[in-house]
Amino acid sequence: MRCNQLKKSLRLAESREALRPEEAAHLDSCENCRQEYELMRRLSAGLRSVPSPQAPAYFSVGVMARISAAERERRFGHNWLGLWRRFTVAAATVLLIAGGVFGLLRSIGPQVPIVASDKPPEITQPTKPPASESTTPGPVVSPGDVSPNTQPPSGGPAVNENPPVPEPDSAEQPAMPPKEQPPEEPVAVAAAPRPTYAFLSIQRVLSSTVLRVEVKDLAAAKAQALDVGRFWGASGRTCVDSTSDGQSSIEVLQFVVRPEKAEELIGALGILGTLLNRQDEQSDITDDFNKTRAEYESMVASRNEAPEDLRTQIDSELNVMEKQLMQWDEATGNRTVTLCLVKPF
Amino acid sequence: MVDIRALVAQAQDGDNEAFEQIVLLYQDRLYGLCYRMSGNHADAQDLAQEAFVRAYRALKNFRREADFGTYLHRIAVNLWLSTKQRNHNELSLDDPVLTEDGRLPRQVAGNSRRPEEVVEEAEFNSMVREALSRLAREHRAVLVLREMEALSYEEIAATLGIAPGTVKSRLSRAREALKKTVSQLAKKKGLALPGMD
Numbered sequence: 057m058r059c060n061q062l063k064k065s066l067r068l069a070e071s072r073e074a075l076r077p078e079e080a081a082h083l084d085s086c087e088n089c090r091q092e093y094e095l096m097r098r099l100s101a102g103l104r105s106v107p108s109p110q111a112p113a114y115f116s117v118g119v120m121a122r123i124s125a126a127e128r129e130r131r132f133g134h135n136w137l138g139l140w141r142r143f144t145v146a147a148a149t150v151l152l153i154a155g156g157v158f159g160l161l162r163s164i165g166p167q168v169p170i171v172a173s174d175k176p177p178e179i180t181q182p183t184k185p186p187a188s189e190s191t192t193p194g195p196v197v198s199p200g201d202v203s204p205n206t207q208p209p210s211g212g213p214a215v216n217e218n219p220p221v222p223e224p225d226s227a228e229q230p231a232m233p234p235k236e237q238p239p240e241e242p243v244a245v246a247a248a249p250r251p252t253y254a255f256l257s258i259q260r261v262l263s264s265t266v267l268r269v270e271v272k273d274l275a276a277a278k279a280q281a282l283d284v285g286r287f288w289g290a291s292g293r294t295c296v297d298s299t300s301d302g303q304s305s306i307e308v309l310q311f312v313v314r315p316e317k318a319e320e321l322i323g324a325l326g327i328l329g330t331l332l333n334r335q336d337e338q339s340d341i342t343d344d345f346n347k348t349r350a351e352y353e354s355m356v357a358s359r360n361e362a363p364e365d366l367r368t369q370i371d372s373e374l375n376v377m378e379k380q381l382m383q384w385d386e387a388t389g390n391r392t393v394t395l396c397l398v399k400p401f
Numbered sequence: 402m403v404d405i406r407a408l409v410a411q412a413q414d415g416d417n418e419a420f421e422q423i424v425l426l427y428q429d430r431l432y433g434l435c436y437r438m439s440g441n442h443a444d445a446q447d448l449a450q451e452a453f454v455r456a457y458r459a460l461k462n463f464r465r466e467a468d469f470g471t472y473l474h475r476i477a478v479n480l481w482l483s484t485k486q487r488n489h490n491e492l493s494l495d496d497p498v499l500t501e502d503g504r505l506p507r508q509v510a511g512n513s514r515r516p517e518e519v520v521e522e523a524e525f526n527s528m529v530r531e532a533l534s535r536l537a538r539e540h541r542a543v544l545v546l547r548e549m550e551a552l553s554y555e556e557i558a559a560t561l562g563i564a565p566g567t568v569k570s571r572l573s574r575a576r577e578a579l580k581k582t583v584s585q586l587a588k589k590k591g592l593a594l595p596g597m598d
Binding site: 118 | 417420421424425428429431432433434436437442443445446447449450451453454457458525526528529530533544545548549569572573576577579580583594595
């Protein structure tokens with residue numbers, strides 16, 4: 057038995073017992089081959105020292121989200137992705153949260169586009185009673201009933217002085233806006249007054265979390281994120297325009313979720329890729345909200361008395377303000393999670 | 402005792418909750434395999450999730466008498482072998498022992514070796530992991546399946562879709578390649594290890 061013959065056998069012999077008698081005898085008599093055997097044993101031990109970690113939290117959620125996205129893509133092709141890209145940035149809309157996000161992201165990374173889309177958000181009207189609580193992921197609770205403290209504008213024949221607490225299906229609400237979302241295009245009807253949304257006079261503190269996650273496929277990650285958001289009962293808004301900082305492509309999505317589901321949603325979003333950064337903050341926007349609301353109500357009154365050629369312009373501005381107020385209203389008492397998906401070039 | 406065959410049957414009938422139960426049952430084992438192959442968590446997660454997605458898509462073709470774990474293994478390994486090399490940092494020499502405890506105590510605990518022996522062993526194991534990350538994927542796969550997953554030659558053959566004889570020869574070449582790479586790394590660090598040429 058020569059050394060090079062034994063060394064060849066040693067590559068497959070995983071114990072001394074696996075050696076043939078002549079191989080074992082050579083091993084006993086040859087220091088060189090004993091060292092080779094010892095080395096192969098140490099190499100095996102080294103390989104076995106590589107850990108086998110457990111799957112991270114929410115792994116199965118990520119799998120099911122990927123399956124949903126794959127199924128949707130299979131059924132509808134890529135067209136549904138194009139829907140999001142048709143929305144344009146509402147230049148006049150500056151979300152306080154987004155403003156905080158921009159400042160935050162400027163300090164840690166690239167410029168972030170305005171998140172709001174001109175697609176009306178899926179928000180129930182402010183006067184609906186809140187949805188019942190549930191321990192399982194469910195819809196975001198809508199704001200509470202109308203408070204008698206709201207100040208309806210004067211001169212608006214369609215708005216009651218003291219609007220009663222509405223029933224969801226009540227027909228006695230001529231002053232309240234229809235359940236469908238505010239009109240996207242301003243309607244310049246000669247004598248049609250514009251209905252006014254009413255908002256509660258309450259303290260408004262916004263809790264927000266910004267996540268920055270590096271991914272390999274932006275479109276897939278965005279689809280997964282929206283699925284994950286739906287799973288945890290979050291209302292999700294997608295970014296309207298992707299952007300880049302010269303080094304990577306970026307997509308931004310925003311979710312509003314019940315506080316008790318927030319950490320689970322954040323955890324699930326964080327594992328869509330490599331979590332680069334997480335920042336949490338709280339902002340009291342009560343003053344800003346009340347100023348905007350006062351301006352909005354005043355502008356509605358002016359609009360109803362303005363000549364027709366000016367009403368279109370005023371309606372356009374009112375749409376923006378309504379959207380702003382409704383987004384703030386939805387965010388109050390919930391957690392806003394802004395997800396920045398980053399794909400390096 | 403979970404009846405995996407029943408879950409698979411339900412999943413094949415379109416029950417997604419049953420499939421999610423399957424994911425929960427196998428996720429740790431599959432994630433561990435993917436981590437050991439890819440060497441980092443980002444790729445491991447991507448790989449493992451994609452393996453489950455592909456398993457889901459091919460469920461209709463899965464024969465219920467087969468072992469679902471082996472089926473998943475096969476998908477994951479072949480997926481990994483067929484994907485392009487990623488740019489993520491793979492296991493590096495400086496990585497500590499990646500346990501939940503994090504560090505050397507994993508090796509120190511339960512043995513009476515001197516601290517310097519423990520450090521030497523940790524350094525050697527680190528070189529082995531580095532060498533593993535540098536091997537060709539075919540060699541890495543067979544080493545992971547044999548040394549870490551402790552699969553038999555027949556199971557490895559079924560996973561890789563090759564003959565058991567081919568498994569042995571590939572394993573032999575893989576170990577030789579690992580030994581040579583570790584030797585090169587040791588030389589670079591100025592270490593002389595017994596048995597190194």
